[in-house]
Amino acid sequence: MIRDIGVIIGLSTRDFVHELSLSTCAVLGIAAILAPLLVLFGLKFGIVSSMTARLAADPRARALQPIGQGRFDGAWFATLEALPQTGFVVPATRFLAATATLRNPKFIDSQALTTELWPTSRGDPLREPDEKPAPSIDRVEPLTYTVALSAAAAEALHAAVGDRLEGRIGRSYNGNREALSLRFAVAQILNAGLIDRKVALVPLTVLAAVEDYREGIATPEFPSAGAPPPESRSSYASFRLYARSIDDVEPLRDWLARHGVEAATRLHDIQALQQLSRDLTSLFLLISTLAGIGTLVWIAISSLSTVARKQRELSLLRLVGFSTGCVAAFPIVQAVLTAVIGVVLASLAVLATAPVIDRMFNGQLPPGARVFRLHPSHFLVAVLITASSAAAAASLAGIRAARITPSEGLRDE
Amino acid sequence: MNRSVTEIPAYDVVGLTARKSAGGATFELSVPRLMIARGEKVALVGPSGCGKSTLLDLLSLIAAPDAVGQFRVDCGYGAVELARLMLDGRVNLLAAIRRRSIGYILQTGGLLPYLTVRQNIGLSCRMLGIPPHGRVEAIAERLEIVSQLDKLPATLSVGERQRAAIARAVVHRPAIAIADEPTAALDPLNAASVMRLFVELAAETGCTTVIATHDVHRVERLGLRQITPQLTAGESARHVRAVFLG
Numbered sequence: 001m002i003r004d005i006g007v008i009i010g011l012s013t014r015d016f017v018h019e020l021s022l023s024t025c026a027v028l029g030i031a032a033i034l035a036p037l038l039v040l041f042g043l044k045f046g047i048v049s050s051m052t053a054r055l056a057a058d059p060r061a062r063a064l065q066p067i068g069q070g071r072f073d074g075a076w077f078a079t080l081e082a083l084p085q086t087g088f089v090v091p092a093t094r095f096l097a098a099t100a101t102l103r104n105p106k107f108i109d110s111q112a113l114t115t116e117l118w119p120t121s122r123g124d125p126l127r128e129p130d131e132k133p134a135p136s137i138d139r140v141e142p143l144t145y146t147v148a149l150s151a152a153a154a155e156a157l158h159a160a161v162g163d164r165l166e167g168r169i170g171r172s173y174n175g176n177r178e179a180l181s182l183r184f185a186v187a188q189i190l191n192a193g194l195i196d197r198k199v200a201l202v203p204l205t206v207l208a209a210v211e212d213y214r215e216g217i218a219t220p221e222f223p224s225a226g227a228p229p230p231e232s233r234s235s236y237a238s239f240r241l242y243a244r245s246i247d248d249v250e251p252l253r254d255w256l257a258r259h260g261v262e263a264a265t266r267l268h269d270i271q272a273l274q275q276l277s278r279d280l281t282s283l284f285l286l287i288s289t290l291a292g293i294g295t296l297v298w299i300a301i302s303s304l305s306t307v308a309r310k311q312r313e314l315s316l317l318r319l320v321g322f323s324t325g326c327v328a329a330f331p332i333v334q335a336v337l338t339a340v341i342g343v344v345l346a347s348l349a350v351l352a353t354a355p356v357i358d359r360m361f362n363g364q365l366p367p368g369a370r371v372f373r374l375h376p377s378h379f380l381v382a383v384l385i386t387a388s389s390a391a392a393a394a395s396l397a398g399i400r401a402a403r404i405t406p407s408e409g410l411r412d413e
Numbered sequence: 414m415n416r417s418v419t420e421i422p423a424y425d426v427v428g429l430t431a432r433k434s435a436g437g438a439t440f441e442l443s444v445p446r447l448m449i450a451r452g453e454k455v456a457l458v459g460p461s462g463c464g465k466s467t468l469l470d471l472l473s474l475i476a477a478p479d480a481v482g483q484f485r486v487d488c489g490y491g492a493v494e495l496a497r498l499m500l501d502g503r504v505n506l507l508a509a510i511r512r513r514s515i516g517y518i519l520q521t522g523g524l525l526p527y528l529t530v531r532q533n534i535g536l537s538c539r540m541l542g543i544p545p546h547g548r549v550e551a552i553a554e555r556l557e558i559v560s561q562l563d564k565l566p567a568t569l570s571v572g573e574r575q576r577a578a579i580a581r582a583v584v585h586r587p588a589i590a591i592a593d594e595p596t597a598a599l600d601p602l603n604a605a606s607v608m609r610l611f612v613e614l615a616a617e618t619g620c621t622t623v624i625a626t627h628d629v630h631r632v633e634r635l636g637l638r639q640i641t642p643q644l645t646a647g648e649s650a651r652h653v654r655a656v657f658l659g
Contacts, residue, residue, distance in 0.1 A: 003540070007539050011525065014528060017527075018565075312522060313526065317525075319475060320512060320540065321511045321513070322512070323504075324508075406475035406476075407470045407476050410522070411466065
């Protein structure tokens, strides 16, 4: 039986090759339907995955920004940090207290710039958007710190990495206006687009000390007059929080909500992308279903006409003693051959056009992103689906072939 | 090697009836009794339309009878009763017997157009798992078509095609060879030599042979036993009954 199937596959293949022009037409027909489908799928996959990748790579998409201020103590931060959805969290002080006036002494006539101070620490996604370790931001010596500048701040200050900036923190103490001078060494300039505002990322200790200084509390960090500090800082007004992945934003937002903290997120963008992905998938399925039905009907009809045309040869196969199952396999083998070669041809055509499509969208994409993408497994799936559908579509012809009795079709009468 | 005709019947058929109707006309084939001994050479002789082909299709297990009392076939492995299988339409069991033991030669077109002559002749061997090499060449030599072996059937003359078809039908040495007007499409000269070669080949392998032909003189010369049907018209001229007895 297995030998018979082997012989039939061989015979069917030989016949397929023998009728080369007809077979070529059939293969081209299949390829002509499949190539646009593959292109469409590649576009859908490419667009969605590059948008997803872009969103996933953008730390702002993972940010959860508390609205308003509160009192968050160490235990609260410990709990938040321990959550599996939390990627990065650092406490922050009150917004109003967190500013400094910076100047770049490299330029004599440079303007003083009021800069927001944001806390940072190791693992800050704004400083490591591409997972590369960032230079540490810390105290270098008393009153001298390394900082990371936002692109806007760096531009306004004409600052480059290695520049030393002068900083002034002003306060009103006992009715007098006074100021503290600090020095900031620029260790890193953040990628443009990450923060639109003029921001300097500084160690949390600096930020806490600045807040204390402005509130008139003596701080060991800066030698200045003030009320004696409490034993240890009990709470912070705010925090900077990033989810581990874009999928963790929603649960983390819900966790915060349960703890009475409302947070602004870009969940809307994430959900819009997921919706777009679903919509494109539905569209693709709709189009491929229509094309698929057409193809199946076409394969079914052409297989049936092949069986009608080859009635005599199929009769001869029955005459020499092939079983009905073997004769049924004859048109099915040819349909599968047509389908598989058609998919391969379509894939080659698609691979050849992929660079053209990418070039068309070149200007509208971030570097490295590709609008058209197909995974090798996509081709494999295309082959399997097409081959099995072709076999199914040709099975009607197979049944017709099996019903041919050896005596009909053998004689010219 | 000329094996003699034995007493053991290759076919022993009793009470077989097959009917055909087309366009209001009916034809009934009736075989009250037919015995063909193993190794025997039989010619079914009669005009076209007398039911020769129908009987050949029944003997080669490709057509089903409407009724049959006994259909015993001995292909060299002992007699088997096939009446039940034929009436029940067990076509794949019958095909398995046919592939090993029955070679069928058609008037024309017994070759697959997409195989070379060599591959066509070797087809039955491949199906049976017999290495075809040597056998194919030997039989081609015998039928004088060696130079055609690697051509496609379409490039051969009618006579060469028919020789190739004979080679294909008997190369695996079936116990029974059945031929339906094997030389009708050939010119007389070719027809004589092809028929003679076929009968000789069959005789050499001891193969039971049944040939349908309208050419009485040729089969007489080759010494075949002749079976001629008795044709009777029924109630009208559109109803014909052919009785084969032998």
